[in-house]
Amino acid sequence: MSSLAQKVGLGYELLRQSRFTEALELSREVAGAYPANPHALSFAAEASLANGNAESALEWIDQAIASSGDDPSLKLKKANLLSQLRRRPEVQALAAEITAAAENNGPLLQQVGHLYHRINMQPEAVAQFERAHALVGDSPELLYRMAVARFFSGDFEQAERDLDRLLTIAPQSGPALYLRATLRRQTPEHNHIEDIERRLKAGIGKLEHESSALYALAKELEDLGEYDRSFAALAAGAVKKRSLMKYDVQSEIASLRAIRDAYTSGAMDTPAPGHDEEGAIFIVGMPRTGTTLAERLLVQSGKVAAAGELLDFGNLLAASTQKVIDADPAQSQASASLQIDFAQLGRNYMCNARQAAEGSPWFIDKLPVNYLYCGMIRKALPKARIIHLVRDPLDSCYAVFKTLFFNSYSFSYDLDDLAEYYIAYRQMMRHWHTVMPGAILDVRYEDLVTDTETQARRIYEWCDLPWDPAVLDAPMDHKVFSTASAAQVREPVHSRSVNSSRRYAVHLAPLAAKLAAAGVIDA
Template identity: 55%
Template sequence: MEQALARGIALLRAGRFSDAVTFGKSLVATWPAQPRLFAFLADACQAAGDLEEAIDWIDKAIAIDPAVRHKVKKAWLLSGALRRDEIPALALQILAQADSEGGPGLVYWQVARLYYLHNRLREAIECYERALRLEDRPDWRYNLALARFYAGDAALAETDLEGLLAHSPQAGTAIYLRSVLRRQKPEDNHVADIRARLGTGFQKVENEAAALYALAKELEDLGEYGESFRTLESAATAKRGTIVYDVGKVTRGLGEICASMDEAAMAGPTQGHAEPGAIFIVGMPRTGTTLVQRLLMQSGRVADAGELLDFGFHLTAGVERIRREDPRLLPTQAALQADFAELGRRYMLGARQMADGAEMFIDKLPANFMYCGMIRKALPNARIIHLVRDPLDSCYAIFKTLFFSAYEFSYDQEELAEYYLAYRQMMQHWHEVMPGTILDVRYEELVTNPEEQSRRIYDWCGLDWSPNALAVPDRQAAFSTASAAQVREPVHARSVNSSRRHVERLKPLIDRLATGGVLAVHDYNVPDTGRTDVA
């Protein structure tokens, strides 16, 4: 059996997932009461994309051997299958068993990750702390600091990060997070510390890039704008060198969606899922999406479901099923044949679980802008709010942010411009083919006249106006976003026109946006000198 299991594992490692499933089933037929084989089959089915069958197999393993490791595996499978309502009870069961058996720190860390990914930050923090009491690992301490940051405990998060950096001085993610926890002050910052770390050199480019982003952020906070941007350019160049990305392929994909979702396609009769309550906040990142989320949540009637990947997940799964039946169809063609009612039903089921069953909830994944047409068909009673910001301010805010594993277009000015133009064209397309279904909210108007714009947003969502909308949220309010520090401040216009300090260094970005028709070069006073070395 050991030799046979080793062959099955080799199939998985070789990427032969279907063969691994078939082989695994032959193993359990030969040895029908071996939980390790059931667990292997769960892994094989998961790799093959069949999460429901994977759950069935891990249940068989648990029935024979109720080990914590099998239950943890089941919890992650439930998460992947978006059966989120089953996770809390299973998590409590895992924790109780780990307590009684003296489980390792890894078990508590796994449960903490589950809680964290399902918007249960307080429970996640408690489990991270329990894990660290058993084993103090730098990556776990970073996880704890990040959860504290999103939960509003910036001071404790900074303490965690200082402890981490004392043992792992080249932990770039920790250096960067420490810088974004708060606005840095002349009398209280980490500039000298970051420079010293950079001076000793970094073994990994990713860590050096993160440290450079941290230094650029702190220098900007301190008003050292020229040095900040020069540092930012070095950071972006270093980060871009670590990823493989083809912006042309991505923008062509957005164009293909627009071409398929034309006026005729949108006008065609569709049976969607009529359940109300979903509010999608879309746009580019760093455009005020979190501020709108905060204003709505302050009503007391709207919950946060997070930045969900659910809609794209269910749509992609539906498209794959259709294409298996008819491989001749392009993905965009198959999408129009989706069962929109079922797509909407599945989405609402999972999203409500993330929002604890709230009547109204927010899905704040900015990239959902590409699905606006499909959202309209699947969820005709959903509300879509689109944040619009000055093009250069928008792109600059993105360019100066380290997103780690997201928004790969953000590390090169020309690639950023190409993506931004494709996004603008797509949003214009949605307005043309389904007029009146998306509320545009301008960031500049929102921060200069928050009550007027908030009333517009409340009316759009069918909410009675509440003066609480404009209140500064409790410091302990959870916001799982890169803007978590800023969103807890009073509404301000500090970032409006912030890009104007760097018009010469942003000249490649400005020139491409100008040729794309979204701004005029003369509006930004960019001298046509060809120089890009002056901030």
């Protein structure tokens, strides 16, 4: 085997087989033999990245770009790499550069739109998707991505038109059916129930798409008050979704237990110089507990920016912890994390998050699962504010169960898994309140939607921010909410969802029994 194409082809096959070390060795050989060939250099970048050396990958891709004469597709690869490195300003600058050079390249514009979507620049994503659509016409992937970006941006009517077009050319697209159902509250006069049922009867095909279609049907039936039919569709969809994943809730619960065991009162009281910078507001809790409403109330003042649901803190924590474990492999993740440089973690996080928040003095990180890291946040960023949204346990579990999260919250597709996870979550939050008293503000969802001003004032006082009556206004049209609640959060505040789980008391009885046995709810 001597040709470049053969060697690069073998290299990518090694990467597909997760034989990363062999791929890296081959990439060095190929790049050495063909030092000015962009294909060889681009493969070297891929191999370096697969082996965890992102900086080396960046050097290789820069060489590939130079050798290619500024190939925009290679620049796009670099932009995606910079995104992984959380160097957001560089991503934005490069995306603009690629856009200017894309001209009439529809597929490239579509990829640029997806890049903007990933870094939560939804209006920019829509603009590039529209340019791509004008060039390449209707394609299911493009229409879906464009509809999602419009959904996050609040353009629900145009998103529905995109999805209707998509469903004429891809009638079995379950994700499109589900997104269309969530764009608005369905009514007896305006819904898609018969359409969804007809598609299901004709056969959806892929199990994942059938699951999504059933979630769509459940959502629309619930909107119309057909609760038994809704739950039947939901349960069927959840079974199909759960069958597609390998997930062990006990393994996840063990990780939570390990954190509690490591972050004792003594560990939290042990001095650790953190990064003494203000500005970060973490909104945490279970999903669908009002976290987006709390974010909206803060953003409405104009003094706080929404940075999105950032993965940065957890990723930076994991990277720092891995360095400790590399030096002492006998340690657990949780115990090793206590030995990291928390001040450096805080500095790195604030640098990345401020980029996402476009430099705003105050910003919100609304990733619910950051509740796992409350102790680490406290050590790394002692001046950060942590707000924990609390909701009625049954309502909280039902709200999670009825939501299709696609690639996250694997515990949400089985009532037994959900009960076990919820109990562990409650234990974790009780632990954080015990070992770091007074460091977390609990806000009850039910109070937030029934006495919004009082709770909003509590939140502003907690964050040491001046009160502004504009906080209570409806969201401005240009605000972006990149969350499954993007439609609901734009509505006037309402209490329709309070006690919503009680409509399904019979169906949720096994889950309620587990929660009662754990002392989470009354028997």
